[in-house]
Amino acid sequence: MNLSELQNKTILLFGQSRAFSADEFQAQLKAHKINLTKEYGENVALVVDGKMMTPYEQIESEKIYEEKKTEFISINALEKELAKHIDADTLMMSLKLSNDKSRLKDFLTNSMIDDELYLRLLKMYSWGGEDFFDNDDNRDVSAALIVRFYENIERNHNVEYAALGLMHLITQSKDEKLIEAIFMLEPIQKSLLLDSNKANYKIISAIATNYYAPKNVLNMLVKKSNSYIRTLVAMREDCDEEMQFYLLESGDEAVLEALSYNSNIGKKVVKKLLFNEYLAKNMARNIHLNDELFEIFFKNYPNEVAKNEFISYEMQKKLVAYHSADVMMSLAKNEYIDKKIVVDLLSKESDEIKFALYENSATPQESLEEAYENVLNHFALANNENTPKHILELLAHSQDIKVLKSLAKNVSTPVETLYQLQLDSRLERSVKENPNFGRHIMHENIGWEI
Structure with a gap:
């Protein structure tokens, strides 16, 4: 619909407005030069079915509709259009000058206004030195904030009434502006140095670990928060x-x-x-690691460097050439080891290094298949998520309980094999705790008792 077409015309409202308060609804209509009436007349250009219509209004509305005297629209559609055309700057100035907290609250609990305007208005709200749920007004605003932005709110319909609802909202949010807006709220700013028993402190922790937290928020956390929150920021890649x-x-x-x-x-x-x-x-x-940093650390801490996921093939070659059993063992356990280095290490006369490689998911499957020929390697292969499916199935016939337990925990073990293993009471718990088996059970909608 086009509001400009209703300029200097009259609309009839049955019942009440929904998103806007009665006064705000009239104020918005007045801003668009639209007249409002409660009785039908020849000058009525549009009929609006609002909420809480009386039986009389319902009958009158149906009569007008049947007689096709004029156009009809729902209150939701009209309020959505009114919200779309709000002059944000004018509204902000009006609210600042009037300091009308009740009117501001009405807007903050209005689901029709867009998110950008909502966040601007949220910055204006005064929490009165109290927390998010400490009084009725704060509780209403907090609940409206959560409901507006919480994903799948219909599945968690009570989350808006929980103090940790904002923490869960932050955890799932990818909106930098929303994260910043919540961080700047008075209750959060007052809680920056509180201990971990406070709900708001957990919200701050969620902000500090959210990948989408904007840089200015991280800077403030570094400068204004306590030691623990600083450690969270210190470990962020950004x-x-x-x-x-x-x-x-x-x-x-x-x-x-x-x-x-x-x-x-x-x-x-x-x-x-x-x-x-x-x-x-x-x-x-x-x-x-780059070449310069590699040389710095390789000189004094080669064993630690061998555990680094960022070592290049050339760096790995230097580590092997160092001829240290500890360094080669660390390298053999590194899931980022180069396949050519795997082959090189398998040629070494060390069973411990070979066992480590056979447990390493980076080891090529051809090498794992060859390893199966030696029963001493079966335990390591049962632990390896990269072990070929047919090898895992063969291992299920092992008489070694350690091998079977490793199979039961291995997320790559075929579901059919897991079903077989769970028949053994010694393995039942391990199978049920296997994430792959759990996903299968959920998908198939099958339950079990633990």
Whole structure:
């Protein structure tokens, strides 16, 4: 519908408005120069069926409709159109000048206005120094916020009344503007330094770990929050060097340790943390390696470097050439090992290294098939998610309970084989806890008792 076509015309409303309060509904109509009446007349250009119509209004509406005297529209359709044409800047100025909290609340509980305007209005709301659910007004606004943005709210219809509903909302959100808007709310800002027993603290933790949290929010968390929240930010891949230096200067041991686990830690920060052997080993295991960093860590911590997922083929060759049993064992357990290095290590005269490789999902299936010929390798193969299906099926005939338990836990074990294994009371629990078996049961809608 086009509101401009109703300018200087009259509409008849049966019942009441739904999303807008009665006063706001009339104010919006007035802004578009549309007159409102409660009785039918020749000048009525449109009839609106609202909520809570009386029996008399219902009869009158049906009579007018049957006589086809004028057009009809639902209150939802009209209010949606009115909301679409709200002059946001004018409304914001009006609310600031009037300081009308009741009117602001009406807009914040109005599902018809768009999200952009909603978030602008949310910034204006005063929580009165209280929490999200501490009084009726705050509770209504909090519930409306959750209902508006929570995915699949119909499946979690009570979540809007839970203090942790906002935490779950943050956890599922990919909207940077929404995350920022919630972070800036008064109850959250007041809770930045509180302990972990507070619901709002858990919301802050969810913000700190959300992949879509905007950079300005992360900067504020680094500068204003407590040690634990800083550790969460310190481990984020998008924690840039400026934030890393700020965290470094805090001198907080927990924060420094968290930084040492960050794969994107800057070179200058690396050099500042090298003095601490524990932190240096962490960095050797976790950092994105280039040639320069590899040489820095390879010199003192080759065993830790061998566990790093970012080692190139050339780096792996140097590690093998180091001729250290510990280093080669760490490399054999590394799921990012190059296939050519696997072949090289399999040629070594070490059963321990071979067992580690046969458990490693990076090992080529051809090598795993060859390994099956030796019964000593069966336990390792039963643990490997990359072991070929037909080998896993053969292993199910093993008499070794350790092999069977590993099979029962292996997510790659065929479901048919898992059904077979669960008949053994010793394996029943392991089969039921196997994620692959659980997904199959849910898909087939079959239940069991534990």
